[in-house]
Amino acid sequence: MKPSVVTIEPNGHFCSDCAVRDAAVCSSLDPAELREFEHLGRRVHFAASGTAFSEEDITTSFYNVLEGVMRLHKLLPDGRRQIVGFALPGDFLGMNISGRHNFSADAIVAVTVCQFAKAAFGRFIETRPHLLRRINELAIRELSHARDHMVLLGRRSADEKVAAFLLGWRERLSSLGGSSDTVSLPMSRQDIADYLGLTIETVSRTFTKLERRGVIEIIHGGISLLDPAQVEALAAA
Amino acid sequence: MKPSVVTIEPNGHFCSDCAVRDAAVCSSLDPAELREFEHLGRRVHFAASGTAFSEEDITTSFYNVLEGVMRLHKLLPDGRRQIVGFALPGDFLGMNISGRHNFSADAIVAVTVCQFAKAAFGRFIETRPHLLRRINELAIRELSHARDHMVLLGRRSADEKVAAFLLGWRERLSSLGGSSDTVSLPMSRQDIADYLGLTIETVSRTFTKLERRGVIEIIHGGISLLDPAQVEALAAA
DNA sequence: CGCGCCTTTGACACGCGTCAAAGAGAGTGG
DNA sequence: CCACTCTCTTTGACGCGTGTCAAAGGCGCG
Numbered sequence: 001m002k003p004s005v006v007t008i009e010p011n012g013h014f015c016s017d018c019a020v021r022d023a024a025v026c027s028s029l030d031p032a033e034l035r036e037f038e039h040l041g042r043r044v045h046f047a048a049s050g051t052a053f054s055e056e057d058i059t060t061s062f063y064n065v066l067e068g069v070m071r072l073h074k075l076l077p078d079g080r081r082q083i084v085g086f087a088l089p090g091d092f093l094g095m096n097i098s099g100r101h102n103f104s105a106d107a108i109v110a111v112t113v114c115q116f117a118k119a120a121f122g123r124f125i126e127t128r129p130h131l132l133r134r135i136n137e138l139a140i141r142e143l144s145h146a147r148d149h150m151v152l153l154g155r156r157s158a159d160e161k162v163a164a165f166l167l168g169w170r171e172r173l174s175s176l177g178g179s180s181d182t183v184s185l186p187m188s189r190q191d192i193a194d195y196l197g198l199t200i201e202t203v204s205r206t207f208t209k210l211e212r213r214g215v216i217e218i219i220h221g222g223i224s225l226l227d228p229a230q231v232e233a234l235a236a237a
Numbered sequence: 238m239k240p241s242v243v244t245i246e247p248n249g250h251f252c253s254d255c256a257v258r259d260a261a262v263c264s265s266l267d268p269a270e271l272r273e274f275e276h277l278g279r280r281v282h283f284a285a286s287g288t289a290f291s292e293e294d295i296t297t298s299f300y301n302v303l304e305g306v307m308r309l310h311k312l313l314p315d316g317r318r319q320i321v322g323f324a325l326p327g328d329f330l331g332m333n334i335s336g337r338h339n340f341s342a343d344a345i346v347a348v349t350v351c352q353f354a355k356a357a358f359g360r361f362i363e364t365r366p367h368l369l370r371r372i373n374e375l376a377i378r379e380l381s382h383a384r385d386h387m388v389l390l391g392r393r394s395a396d397e398k399v400a401a402f403l404l405g406w407r408e409r410l411s412s413l414g415g416s417s418d419t420v421s422l423p424m425s426r427q428d429i430a431d432y433l434g435l436t437i438e439t440v441s442r443t444f445t446k447l448e449r450r451g452v453i454e455i456i457h458g459g460i461s462l463l464d465p466a467q468v469e470a471l472a473a474a
Numbered sequence: 475c476g477c478g479c480c481t482t483t484g485a486c487a488c489g490c491g492t493c494a495a496a497g498a499g500a501g502t503g504g
Numbered sequence: 505c506c507a508c509t510c511t512c513t514t515t516g517a518c519g520c521g522t523g524t525c526a527a528a529g530g531c532g533c534g
Contacts (some may be wrong), residue, residue, distance in 0.1 A: 002412055009496075016527085062400065064329060072386065074385075074387075074388050075473060076392060076473060077473065077474045078389065078473065080389040080392045080393075081392070082387055082391045082392045084384040084387050084388070095380075096377060096381065097374060097377055097378050097381065098381070102384065103384060103532075104382050104384075119284050119473060129366040129369060132366060132370060132373065135370065135373065136369065136373045136376060137334060139373060139376045139377055139380060140332050140333060140334055140376055141334050142380055143332075143376060143380045143383060144333065144335070146380060146383035146384060146387065147311065147339065147383060148311075149337075149387060150311075150319055150321050150383065150386060150387060150390055151311050151313065151319040151321070153271070153387055153390035153391045153434065154390045154431075154433070154434025155313060155317045155318070155319045155434060156313075156317075157489080157490095158489075158490065175297075181433050188512070188513090189513060189514095190512085190513095195302060196392065197391025197392060198490080198491090199413045199492080200490055200512090200513080200514095201419075201490085201491075201492085201493095201513095201514080202490060202491075203490090204513060204514055204515080205490095205514080205515080207513095207514090208514070208515080213372055216381040220499095236313060236314065236315065237314045245481090380492080394521080394522095395521075395522065412487085425480070425481090426480075426482095427481095428483060435522080435523090436522075436523055436524080437481080437482095437522075438481095438482080438483085438522085438524085438525095439521090441481060441482055441483080442482080442522095444482095445483085446484070457531095465506075469520060470490095476533100476534090477532105477533090477534085478531105478532095478533090479530100479531090479532090479533105480529105480530085480531085480532105481527085481528105481529080481530075481531100482527105482528080482529070482530090483526105483527085483528075483529085484514090484525105484526085484527085484528095485524105485525090485527105486523105486524085486525085486526105487522105487523085487524075487525095488515105488520105488521105488523080488524090489511105489520105489521095489522090490519105490520095490521090490522100491506080491518105491519085491521090492517100492518085492519080492520090493516105493517090493518085493519100494511105494515105494516085494517085494518105495511085495514105495515085495516085496514080496515075496516095497512105497513080497514070497515090497518085498510105498511100498512085498513075498514090499510105499511090499512085499513095499521095500509105500510090500512100501508105501509090501510085502507100502508085502509080503506105503507090503508085503509105503511100504505105504507085504508095
């Protein structure tokens with residue numbers, strides 16, 4: 001693990017300018033609350049492959065992803081890794097019961113987050129049930145994704161996993177920017193493998209197989225869906 | 238799927254008598270609130286293998302499990318099944334974003350639940366942020382379990398899956414009743430297989446293998462951990 | 475007793491993991 | 505600008521773990 005290269009901006013940022021303002025946890029706040037909320041968070045940058053927190057760390061902050069892509073993962077004692085999710089702008093990290101993050105989070109590309117001290121955030125939320133409701137919504141949505149992913153991990157073949165991943169990732173990207181048949185994949189093959197419960201070789205072979213069939217095209221930094229309908233058929237719902 | 242055999246008790250139950258009162262979502266309510274809450278829920282019984290709801294159903298109720306064991310699962314179009322969890326007394330079901338349950342729930346043994354109409358429950362919670370906080374806690378705990386289970390499904394061998402399952406199930410039972418090295422398994426081998434992302438044959442063979450090694454003993458309706466330390470070693474953390 | 479369902483056991487097959495090596499870019503220094 | 509290295513990806517050969525298919529228990533229930 002590389003040392004986390006972190007830059008903390010002095011200040012001077014406003015929630016009203018924030019790119020994820022309407023998507024993130026803060027969408028539940030009214031303008032007056034936003035001005036107060038502004039003082040709680042500070043922007044923090046992580047360089048690519050920097051670590052925001054590790055699974056055994058005590059939780060001292062919450063994070064709102066503003067920009068970039070993060071990898072959320074857990075390790076077994078012998079080093080086997082499972083990526084439990086990718087975090088994109090608008091995602092909120094740090095909720096837990098145990099007082100520890102139960103997964104590690106690091107930057108796949110350069111990442112900007114809005115960081116909140118746990119205590120101050122806790123105090124703020126105390127009197128804002130609508131913010132709590134918003135956080136609850138995000139948690140429940142995550143839970144639903146987690147259950148979908150369990151089905152993928154437990155019951156799908158390698159081909160289905162890869163096809164479902166490509167569609168799911170395209171879906172997430174399109175909910176951020178414009179939708180497109182060109183899907184950018186900022187994560188490595190190893191990351192994809194660890195997300196899908198496969199080996200890197202199987203992921204690579206499956207990509208190649210799909211390309212040979214003319215279903216996708218492997219391009220630099222991603223893939224292009226030449227035949228989206230076929231990919232959906234392969235994903236088996 | 239068998240028809241859901243359901244019995245609804247006329248009334249006459251009180252939260253103050255409730256077995257899960259301190260463990261469930263209602264632990265956040267004070268005595269006065271409990272008396273009001275009492276009128277919102279009604280006890281419903283499901284016979285073994287009865288269905289409480291299916292994944293495509295519109296959510297009209299929330300459920301608080303009072304007694305018994307439920308199986309929460311999702312199906313792929315071709316019939317492959319993944320069990321995403323087992324619900325025990327104290328578990329709260331029905332939270333979702335989409336307006337639909339995204340998994341099915343049915344009774345493994347006779348089950349009693351406390352059922353709440355969605356609208357009435359929503360109104361009640363509106364003015365009780367502490368209840369919302371409690372629900373949020375339960376959701377976050379579920380999410381943490383879901384992520385642990387992803388690691389199991391994606392990265393563990395059959396032996397490790399079975400060993401981890403036995404320990405995890407014992408853990409859950411012991412948090413309800415007294416802890417013991419005798420672990421009751423009310424679910425079928427098929428259920429265990431669908432929970433662990435294995436086939437019934439592999440589960441059966443793994444049980445037999447563990448028994449031959451003297452690590453467990455297969456008894457009627459469960460297993461006995463003869464050598465818990467060995468099981469923990471097999472589970473690989 | 476006999477029927478039906480669940481579990482166990484066995485033989486075999488195959489998908490995916492493992493091991494190994496070659497290819498392909500990106501960054502660095504001469 | 506090219507050679508060199510490092511890392512990531514791709515490809516190939518092979519083997520194993522787990523799935524598949526089939527049949528024989530085992531147990532409850534009518």
